[in-house]
Amino acid sequence: MLASVVERTIDTWYDEKGTPPAKREEMNGFRPNCLQAKAGYKARPLDGIWAAGPFLHNGSVPSLFDLLSPLSERPKTFCLGLRSYDPVKVGYKTDCAEGTFTVDTGIPGNTNVGHEFRGTGSGGSGIIGRGLSEQERWDLVEFLKTL
């Protein structure tokens, strides 16, 4: 439906402007108006990621530093609900206090596995890169703050 509406809208614009076929092809990027990505989970852009914690699609990792750490070092439980920000690890503070609730990553749907930098990075489910030294993680956190 969306593709059809978009196509009609574009064609109407081309018709109104009298755009010749060759120019239309060029402006279409020489590709059909359809989904270009293969089937798979599409990661969001990382612009403003410093403000988007907790991380991963299910909010199961509280900070960017934790996300760059191996699963064994990610918090298994943490509290959410505070509005105080942690500019060091980059994410909301996870202290438990009145009004907060506990995220338990052991509950189905809350799992914090995947997107892991571990070992040589040469295999394993959810492993996307080699293990990062602590300094490399802090350096990446600094970079991510700038996006």
Ligand code: HEM
């Ligand atoms: C140093 C390299 C990388 C950095 C700093 C990085 C950073 C991030 C961050 C911060 C997120 C969380 C986004 C959010 O919570 O909204 C994310 C998500 C994601 N990244 Fe990466 N990433 C890196 C490499 C990769 C690689 C190599 C892949 C694929 C092979 C990948 C695939 C994904 C996917 C699929 C998600 C979404 C996961 C989800 O929401 O559960 N990333 N990345």
